[in-house]
Amino acid sequence: MPAALEFLPQADLLLVGDRSAIAPLAPADAALQIIDQGANASVDQGIRALLRGAQSTAQGACLKLLRDGEGDVLISAADTGALLTLSRHCLGSLPGIDRPALTKQLNGKHGAFWMADLGANVRCTPAMLVQFAQMGVVASRVFSRVVRPRVALLNIGTEASKGLARLHRAAAALEVLPDSEYVGFVEGSALFDNQADVVVSEGFVGNVALKAIEGTAGMARHLMQETMAGLAPWQRLLMFGLRGPFARLGAQLDSGRYNGAPLLGLPQTVIKSHGAARQDAFANALQRGIDAVDAALPETLAHGLSAARADTQQE
Numbered sequence: 001m002p003a004a005l006e007f008l009p010q011a012d013l014l015l016v017g018d019r020s021a022i023a024p025l026a027p028a029d030a031a032l033q034i035i036d037q038g039a040n041a042s043v044d045q046g047i048r049a050l051l052r053g054a055q056s057t058a059q060g061a062c063l064k065l066l067r068d069g070e071g072d073v074l075i076s077a078a079d080t081g082a083l084l085t086l087s088r089h090c091l092g093s094l095p096g097i098d099r100p101a102l103t104k105q106l107n108g109k110h111g112a113f114w115m116a117d118l119g120a121n122v123r124c125t126p127a128m129l130v131q132f133a134q135m136g137v138v139a140s141r142v143f144s145r146v147v148r149p150r151v152a153l154l155n156i157g158t159e160a161s162k163g164l165a166r167l168h169r170a171a172a173a174l175e176v177l178p179d180s181e182y183v184g185f186v187e188g189s190a191l192f193d194n195q196a197d198v199v200v201s202e203g204f205v206g207n208v209a210l211k212a213i214e215g216t217a218g219m220a221r222h223l224m225q226e227t228m229a230g231l232a233p234w235q236r237l238l239m240f241g242l243r244g245p246f247a248r249l250g251a252q253l254d255s256g257r258y259n260g261a262p263l264l265g266l267p268q269t270v271i272k273s274h275g276a277a278r279q280d281a282f283a284n285a286l287q288r289g290i291d292a293v294d295a296a297l298p299e300t301l302a303h304g305l306s307a308a309r310a311d312t313q314q315e
Helices: 019-025 047-052 058-067 080-091 126-143 165-174 188-193 203-229 233-252 279-294 297-314
Strands: 013-017 032-036 073-076 101-108 111-116 150-154 181-186 198-200 261-264 269-272
Touching: 013 019, 013 058, 019 032, 047 080, 058 073, 058 080, 073 279, 080 261, 080 269, 101 126, 101 188, 101 203, 111 126, 111 203, 126 150, 126 165, 126 198, 126 261, 126 297, 150 165, 150 203, 165 181, 188 203, 261 279, 261 297, 269 279
Parallel strands: 013 032, 073 269, 111 198, 150 181, 150 198
Antiparallel strands: 101 111, 101 261, 261 269
16 A cells, blocks of 8 residues: 555556555545455465456456456456456457466566566466467567567476476477577576576466575575674774665665566556565556556557467468
C-alpha cells in the first residue's frame, strides 16, 4: 500500500483486497479506488476449485477489470501458480503461445539479457521452450535494441550430449529460429558472462536459478556488512572515502532493485512481484508495470511474433 501511494498522481490506482486493511493506510484525500475482495487465490485448493471460484478472489477480480479495460496493468505479489492459471483462464494467450512465461531482464557483466521461464511453468515441452525463446527474442530486439539476439538454453553442461531429451529437441528447433542466433547450452555459472541475450529454461530450473542468484546477492551483502562492522576505528576512517562506491555496490547486490517480472504471452500486462518484497522493491515492480504500459508490451510482442511467423512461412 505505501509503495502504491508513491505513484499518485502519476498513475490512477485501483486497489483490490481487504478494504478494512487497506482503507486505514490511505490518506483521506488520496485519489484511489478500493474494491473489497479479500480472498487470495492459491493453487493449493486445486485447479478446478480455483477456476470455479475465480471471481471471488482478489486476483480473479483484478483480471476481470483488466480484461474489461478498466485497468492497464495488474501488479500482484500473490501465489504465482494461481496468478498464471487465472490469467490464462481470464485473458487467454497471444496467438501462437501455449503458456505465458515469467520473464525478467537481468544485468550481466557486459550488459542486459532476458531470461524465461522463471517459475510460471514447472515442466515444459520443447514447443513451449521455443515459444519462450521467440518472446525473449522480440523483447531483446525491441527493448534492448539487439539486432540479432543470441539464444541459449540453460542446462547442466555445455556439451551437446548433456541434459534432458526435451532440451535437445528444443535446441534443434532453436537452431533455425528466425532473426536470432542459437549459441547452444549455457551453465548457471556462466549466466552473467553475457554469452547470450536470451536464456531459456523450464520454470522449475529458472526459478531455482533466480532464487540462488537472489540468495547469493544477499549473502554477498551480508559478508560486506559483516566485514565493515569488524573493522578497527582507524580502518573505518580509511574506508570513509570509499563509502560512495560501497553504497553503490550494496545497491547493485539488492535483489529488490530488480523486483517485478512480466508474464509474457498474455494479451494484457501482468507483473509478478516477489511475495516478500519490501516497500521499495514493490515500488520497483510498480514502475516496471508503468514502463510496460508505456512500451505497449503485449501489442509490441504480438506484432513481433506475427512478423516472425510471416518470415518463417516465407522461408
